[in-house]
Amino acid sequence: MSTRAEHTRPAEHTGHAEHTGRTGPAGAAPGYRPGRTLPLRVELVRQVKRRRTLVMGGILAALPFVLVAAFALGGDPGARNGRVTLMDTATASGANFAAVTLFVSAGFLLVIPVALFCGDTVASEANWSSLRYLLAAPVPRARLLTSKLAVGLALGLAAMVLLPLVALAVGTAAYGWGPLRIPTGGELAPGTAAQRLVVVVAYLFVSQLVTAGLAFWLSTKTDAPLGAVGGAVGLTIVGNVLDAVTALGHWRDFLPAHWQFAWVDAVQPRPEWSGMVQGASVSVTYALVLTALAFRAFARKDVVS
Template sequence: MSGTGTTTPIPPVAGRADGYRPGRTLPLRVELARQVKRRRTLVMGAVLALLPFVLVAAFAIGGQPEGRNGRVTLMDTATASGANFAATCLFVSAGFLLVIPVALFCGDTVASEANWSSLRYLLAAPVPRARLLWSKLTVALGMSLAAMVLLPVVALGVGAVAYGWGPLEIPTGGSLPAGAAAQRLLVVIAYIFVSQLVTAALAFWLSTKTDNPLGAVGGAVFLTIVGNVLDAVTALGDWRDFLPAHWQFAWADLIQAQPEWSGMIQGAAVSVAYAVVLFALAFRGFARKDVVS
């Protein structure tokens, strides 16, 4: 402070413009607007929204599902109510269809910028590398969750119109009131999202390693399929417990009178463990990467 009572201004940091705030670069709303407007987002949303209509048409043409060899499955109760139909849509799509939007949104996000030769310009803005990855990852995960919510919400509405609003008929016997069924479906969606974190992390890591979006998305989908194949090899025994694919349908334990949580807890733990490692590799590798595109 000078003798006149005025304060001495703090000189700006060398190489940094006045008013620059690293945490305010690439706001989430800007990244979200960019990703939502892309054609692949609109196409993916349309595919997920149309699936319930396709299944209703299939049941209308093929007739009511019937039990096989005296054993009733979730598919066989699909037309019992709107809640049953929504649960069936999740059942038929969780193994593969819902993997695609996760791999697409998380695998395309960084690699597409490199492919368009715009990644280096984003970093020159300047957007800190960690900030860029956090913004893109947050938006990609948000859009993946939105995709998982869109399908059952549309299915619940379509099913309620086609088959009525009523309790969820449990395949093994009994039923759940509509309100309780809706709550269970919310938990199912949350679990499917957590179980797909490993696919999201794998796609995101590949997206930071290549400038080919198709390679990142396709690689994540391919390795997810490999995991499903390995899980079908019963000779692996208890080793399958370490495969995320082994627990992808553990949420079916909620579709019963007394829910069972142990499988879902194990599945969530396995998925999160793999995801944390892969996300860490993505951030660590990208921080040291020589970005030339």
Template sequence: MKAGAANGATANGTTATAAGAASTAVAERESAPTGAAPETAPGYRPRHTLPLRVEAVRQLSRRRTLVVYGILAALPFILIAAFAIGGDPDERGGNGRISLIDTATASGLNFAMACVFVSAGFLLVVPVALFCGDTVASEASWSSLRYLLASPVPRSRLLLSKLTVALAFSAAAMILLPLVGLLAGTAAYGWGGLELPTGGSLDPGTALVRLSIVVAFVFVSQLVTAGLAFWLSTVTDAPLGAVGGAVGLTIVGNVLDAVTALGDWRQFLPAHWQFAWADALQPQLEWGGMARGAAVSTAYALVLFALAFRHFRAKDVVS
């Protein structure tokens, strides 16, 4: 009897101890700050997930990337063939106005500037929209987005990696076209200074700096398209919808800029400043138009990128 009583007392004591420990754990959990980070697996570092090189290799191995770069690299040779068929610009006559096309065959630098001139309005919009609009939506269309998040890759890290790679590939597209144009133009028309449409010329060293400024401004002006495409990529699961929507809205901006009835309101449109880089083709470099254009484009882009991160953070990912 005494042994049974002792065993019962021990069991009751053990139960009481377990209940006390459980109550203590609950109390500690309730008293812990709500913002405390949950425990993670040993060695897990959110910043080390989805490295940029992995995303870059994935994007570079895709066929559409190679096709876009191939088209941009082929354009200068198409223009050279067109000039060869059509003859020298001086032989065709004109209306007395001199443009970059009229001076394209003067030197390799002039030809590179002409390549930027004919493509900045629309052609360079397409790769930016493609790289930034296809990056997230394509993962959703392949039903692989939820597996990336389950890796686990934090949502902000996933978006940041994809946006960084997309902007890098877009910048590479901006550089590829004038670079190939410079090499092909130099081989076809020789090396020399830059003849300005307004009269005068720049020495090759100064002209190279001006060309770099032009390319940098074109990239900054395309950040609005990048922001539109990236935001739409987080909204829809259809890559074509994100890319086409960004291109379409960019065209709408160009149309609105052509409506002179808007007056000074057009200055708030990114499209109004897309050719402000022409100020770099003056004997004295003018920064006013490019500075205002860069400010407008950057402001729109930051808002659109913020909207993309905000929407994706709360999005129910089922794809």
């Protein structure tokens, strides 16, 4: 009887292991599934509840109110030297106000949330000395980076959507709902203008993928969140400075900053897409290279914090 029992117990245990952990890797504990570690929903909730996320959201939501107050104090913008620019049409309608808000924030302000959400994510875990505990959970390194990057990009996109939505609502309340007046002449119907603004936001997000990739790569190289975020913002500023050097000629075409305002061609009666296509191609190429470097560096990194 005892011999028979000894032969049946391992079989029962093996069957239980196969039932609960049949998808796990060899040698893993029963029931362990790498794809279920660090779920995106959990990581998203963690990042949304952080103070820096709430503060950044508040700043972006407050910017349209600041611009309305500035126009109220300084008077309506008007053409200078007989030339009408996009800024001069800011108070023409809510759509114009939203377009102007994107114009004044695309060069620098929208860089900050993308760099913050993608650069702070891994470095902050190392700074809190919790990164090694996540890996010991165990969360596979590729899975950890994928979850962190996906949530960082999602929050960056949310920031870019929040700003024009609030600007459109505030501008409509202040200046009324109407067509998008184009500085070069003509106008776009409200429905068409809304569609074009969606295209603009999508392009701005794609153009910021370079900053996201750079910040994420730096986040895997340092334990200082400020270093990753500041480094990404600083190098983005350097790119803007280099783009202003006209002596570089056609070499500027390889700079992501050279195409950051190509979206202006989308808010024309007859939109021109070539500049946006080139800008998106440059941005995506840089972003893929930087993201690959981040995964490669982190896979070989000795995590001690």
